[in-house]
Amino acid sequence: MRTQPSAAPAATKLAAPHIVTELPGPRARALIERDGRVTSPSLTRAYPLAAESGSGLVVTDVDGNRFLDFAAGIAVASTGHAHPRVAEAIAGQASQLIHIAATDFYEPRYVEFSEKLASIAPFAEPARVFLTNSGTEAVEGAIKLARYHTGRPGIIAFEGAFHGRTLGALSLTNSKIRQRAGFGPLLPMVEHAPYPRVRSWREQTGGDGSDELEVLRRTILGRILAPADVAAIVVEPVQGEGGYFPAPRAFLQGLREICDEHGILLVADEIQSGIGRTGRWWVMEHAGVEPDIVLTAKGVASGMPIGAFIARDSVWTWKPGAHGSTFAGNPVCAAAGLATLKVIEDDGLLQNATRMGERLKAGLEQVASDRAEVWDIRGLGLMIGIEFHTHQQAAAVELAAFERGLLVLECGESTLRFCPPLIVDGEAVDRAVAIFAEALAAGLAGGVSRET
């Protein structure tokens, strides 16, 4: 792997955000009206972005307004929008073979992408890979594999977790009640343990996770779910939708110890945090903790729908026919994944994520230092959350940022997340911080109070 990032391709160079119409503009308004007539009412658009195209760090809407994208399609466009090498891989593969069904037939891209993912898996034991179509399917697969391998039904997840929307994954999801309401009964024998919410910018609260480990040991495993009934503990090492909370290293180490003690599998859901976003391939590497299964999706193929559950060789005790999928590991998606991982390696994007993350965090800390409405700023690499005291404050600043040409996205109860493409450069970071400073002033000017 090269240590110095090469020059970003021309398409990734920053074209300044440029707002040329009122927002939403006339074409966006027309599209939003049509969308409202035919799409599922469950979709939750935070602000009226109607995207037409994307190049590098910039998204252009249907009216020609340009936005600097620090949301990356929910932490997905890891190499930026339409990275030339990824786009080329997709186009080349599409004209060669779009589909064959890897559950039933052999196919080179499927093998090559699996080999590549196995080679970066965060454990010493050799890895095997099952490719999926999405994050939630990676979670489903991990639940099934853990149950099959251990012969146990129970799963422990965490308060505030987000693992997806299909019924198994939804049983673990715990971040917002509207995501669960009306869908029960969900999986039985799933318990949610407390997750450490560490705030260390303005205040030092949250500790090292030992209190939460104690509740897990004493209350959950001591009174509710017998350890011998638990197949897996599923954890996001940086909680994503729940509010961008990195787990303390000691907490992840404690989970590993509990798993080892009781023969429970440790599953790291790195669907949002993995593939270089925090400056390493996986957050678990920062903590020096090896999971038994790691999950990926989102940024792994720059936006093509593919994910994976990757487990130690010894965990795959299931037999032919136990699990499969028609589309999953589709050659076009696998080609995009291979190109994405190669761009990340060739262009030194892990190192870039660390460097740019530090620059972004320092910039945000500076512009927020005299704003009492900002409660905390935290994160690892390019996974940074800025937490307000209220949802209203976060939403007002998010909208003000959009109106000034910067895309960020709320998570948790009142946090704005910054998760730009890993190709982001210093110029773009500084520009985003400057726009954010204006958005802070404008969004909070209406006196959105702490109490609202």
Ligand code: PLP
């Ligand atoms: N797990 C985590 C940590 C996520 O952040 C998400 C999506 O936000 C998922 C699982 C579900 O992924 P998908 O939306 O691709 O089903």
